[in-house]
Amino acid sequence: MSIAVTVKNILKTYGKKKELVTALQDIxxxxxxxxxxxxxxxxxxGKTSLFRILTTLLLADSGTATVDGFDVxxxxxxxxxxxxxxxxxxSLYPDLTVQENLAFFATIFNTSxxxxxxxxxxxxxxxxPFKDRKAGKLSGGMKQKLALSCALIHxxxxxxxxxxxxxxxxxxxxxxxxxxKRLKEQxxxxxxxxxxxxxxxxxxxxxxxxxxxxxxxxxxxxxxxxFGRTLWAVRSGNMLHLLDxxxxxxxxxxxxxxxxxxxxxxxxxxxxxxxQQALSETNNNLEIKAIxxxxxxxxxxxxxx
Amino acid sequence: MTxxxxxxxxxxxxxxxxxxxxxxxxxxxxxxEIFGFLGANGAGKTTAMRMLCGLSLPSSGEATVAGFDVxxxxxxxxxxxxxxxxxxxxxxxxxxxENMRFYGGIYGKSDAFIKQKTASVLEQLHLQKEANKLVRSxxxxxxxxxxxxxxxxHxxxxxxxxxxxxxxxxxTRREFWHMxxxxxxxxxxxxVTTHYMxxxxxxxxxxxxxxxxxxxxxxxxxxxxxxxxxxxxxxxxKLARKATRADG
Numbered sequence: 012m013s014i015a016v017t018v019k020n021i022l023k024t025y026g027k028k029k030e031l032v033t034a035l036q037d038i039x040x041x042x043x044x045x046x047x048x049x050x051x052x053x054x055x056x057g058k059t060s061l062f063r064i065l066t067t068l069l070l071a072d073s074g075t076a077t078v079d080g081f082d083v084x085x086x087x088x089x090x091x092x093x094x095x096x097x098x099x100x101x102s103l104y105p106d107l108t109v110q111e112n113l114a115f116f117a118t119i120f121n122t123s124x125x126x127x128x129x130x131x132x133x134x135x136x137x138x139x140p141f142k143d144r145k146a147g148k149l150s151g152g153m154k155q156k157l158a159l160s161c162a163l164i165h166x167x168x169x170x171x172x173x174x175x176x177x178x179x180x181x182x183x184x185x186x187x188x189x190x191x192k193r194l195k196e197q198x199x200x201x202x203x204x205x206x207x208x209x210x211x212x213x214x215x216x217x218x219x220x221x222x223x224x225x226x227x228x229x230x231x232x233x234x235x236x237x238f239g240r241t242l243w244a245v246r247s248g249n250m251l252h253l254l255d256x257x258x259x260x261x262x263x264x265x266x267x268x269x270x271x272x273x274x275x276x277x278x279x280x281x282x283x284x285x286x287q288q289a290l291s292e293t294n295n296n297l298e299i300k301a302i303x304x305x306x307x308x309x310x311x312x313x314x315x316x
Numbered sequence: 317m318t319x320x321x322x323x324x325x326x327x328x329x330x331x332x333x334x335x336x337x338x339x340x341x342x343x344x345x346x347x348x349e350i351f352g353f354l355g356a357n358g359a360g361k362t363t364a365m366r367m368l369c370g371l372s373l374p375s376s377g378e379a380t381v382a383g384f385d386v387x388x389x390x391x392x393x394x395x396x397x398x399x400x401x402x403x404x405x406x407x408x409x410x411x412x413x414e415n416m417r418f419y420g421g422i423y424g425k426s427d428a429f430i431k432q433k434t435a436s437v438l439e440q441l442h443l444q445k446e447a448n449k450l451v452r453s454x455x456x457x458x459x460x461x462x463x464x465x466x467x468x469x470h471x472x473x474x475x476x477x478x479x480x481x482x483x484x485x486x487x488t489r490r491e492f493w494h495m496x497x498x499x500x501x502x503x504x505x506x507x508v509t510t511h512y513m514x515x516x517x518x519x520x521x522x523x524x525x526x527x528x529x530x531x532x533x534x535x536x537x538x539x540x541x542x543x544x545x546x547x548x549x550x551x552x553x554k555l556a557r558k559a560t561r562a563d564g
Contacts, residue, residue: 028452054484055456076508151357178482180356180511181549182556221485251497267490270514270547271536307486314487 015169016042016065016201020076023060023223034060036223038074041201042216045266050204051306052220058204059099062173065202066096070196079168092120095167097158099174105147109138109157112146113164118163130197132161134190152183159190163199164254172203176210188213190263208307219310226313234309243283244272244302256293265315274308317348317520321380322474322505323368328377328386330363337363340377341530347473350496350506352516355525356556361509362478368507369476370394384474395423398467398475398504400417402482405463406509408452412443415451415466437465457488464495474505481512493518513549522548524555531555 022207023035035057039220042048050058063069065078067087075082081089103112113135117124128135137154146157155175162170172191189209195201203214211231218228227234232276247253254273257266262285264276277285281285283299290297303313323345330338338360345351350361355361358408365370368381370390379386380398406415413434420430441461460480468475477496482490493515500506508519516522516536523533532555533537536548545551 053456053488054483174483178357178479178511180556181513181552182559183354184511185553208486267487268493268518270517311486314485 049214049217056220095162352519352522359525398472400467400480516548
């Protein structure tokens with residue numbers, strides 16, 4: 012399988028001596044052609060800096076990177092012709108209509124809406140009834156669909172989506188990921204960043220990022236398999252009290268709330284039998300079960316290293 | 317939590333021309349309650365929140381916040397509430413201490429109050445060493461926690477949190493909720509919107525808006541039972557999928 016993106020020893024800093032911020036520290040990874048690759052991490056992890064370097068909009072301090080075989084520094088013009096980029100901030104022309112924006116992006120890439128309509132049809136058809144509306148007057152969800160259509164209209168080989176689902180509700184997020192799946196089937200390589208950990212499972216492979224570092228790169232299933240510890244889900248009639256109690260126990264390595272349960276990792280040598288015994292007197296309706304960790308559990312465990 | 321009503325809304329509505337953004341919503345929120353205000357984008361959450369914060373006059377219906385009427389006493393409401401969103405919170409080019417003095421001053425607090433409260437907030441957040449640093453230089457997770465402390469610096473009756481944890485790392489997100497619990501225990505009512513459905517589980521009660529209406533309102537466990545769902549995520553999807561209007 013061929014490689015669409017390579018990143019080698021990329022370092023990026025901002026500011027000078029005293030206020031030096033390291034946005035990316037020695038980043039390395041490859042993305043295969045046709046892969047749906049997720050960069051998962053909170054704000055400030057370095058996701059946007061990385062995307063801007065790969066789309067040739069920002070220069071790294073050191074290291075090399077290629078997109079579609081082209082170097083991001085020397086061959087930037089080639090890359091700009093081949094990639095689609097949807098920035099985190101809405102960046103279309105608010106005073107042009109929906110159709111004018113799309114026609115504008117088609118024209119600057121020397122193509123036409125008709126030529127590549129099949130690629131965007133599924134997405135564009137949803138905003139077509141509003142094609143004469145100014146882009147600035149669209150709702151959040153419609154802006155997102157227009158931005159994606161504009162990023163696709165020149166049939167890019169690699170698509171970069173920087174936090175496309177931030178601030179988007181759970182229903183629209185699901186729909187957006189379904190659109191991505193269909194684009195992937197068309198053979199487009201997709202790099203997508205998100206702060207929502209639950210979206211990791213929808214990617215072929217993910218890089219978990221924090222503070223300018225990649226903590227782990229793997230398939231979502233393998234990241235979960237690498238968790239390496241037993242994770243216990245615990246609940247009782249008084250969750251707040253239960254959490255305080257868990258956090259004072261020296262046998263507990265980590266305990267934190269996660270929806271309806273608290274997730275608990277015990278120090279080596281301890282099992283649910285210990286929890287049952289330790290908690291049953293002070294808690295009513297106690298329930299303890301071993302569960303499969305999710306990506307957020309894995310992320311938190313990696314953060315502790 | 318007590319039975320004292322901090323928010324009462326009765327058939328509260330807001331229309332923009334023909335468009336009914338908020339359609340006769342009725343609910344009550346008690347002192348010290350953590351009330352989750354959910355809904356898809358465009359369901360009418362922001363419009364409803366703006367009315368409750370005294371920033372937008374309703375088209376019809378009644379509502380009081382902290383005992384004040386949203387039509388006639390909106391200036392009093394503004395003084396009684398705290399507000400924080402992911403987007404707007406602190407002044408990056410002021411120091412930690414200056415932000416507190418600024419917000420304390422805006423809400424008309426005395427110098428003595430500001431001095432004493434600043435010391436206690438810095439201690440609570442373990443930020444004593446960073447007191448004179450620009451907010452810009454703080455790690456993002458600290459900023460969010462500081463922003464919450466500043467939003468309740470003037471000891472409001474109720475605080476409105478608009479997606480306070482968007483983009484925050486999972487550890488900080490939990491620390492943030494711990495602070496919410498503490499504030500609620502101290503009698504501050506919490507009115508919070510979020511797109512994280514696990515956070516909906518941490519609320520005492522949750523309302524879900526669909527197309528301008530409150531479609532469901534109950535405790536998370538009751539909602540899961542009513543909609544025969546294993547999680548709030550499922551409840552939300554079942555309800556929000558019924559939406560017919562495009563998001564706004």
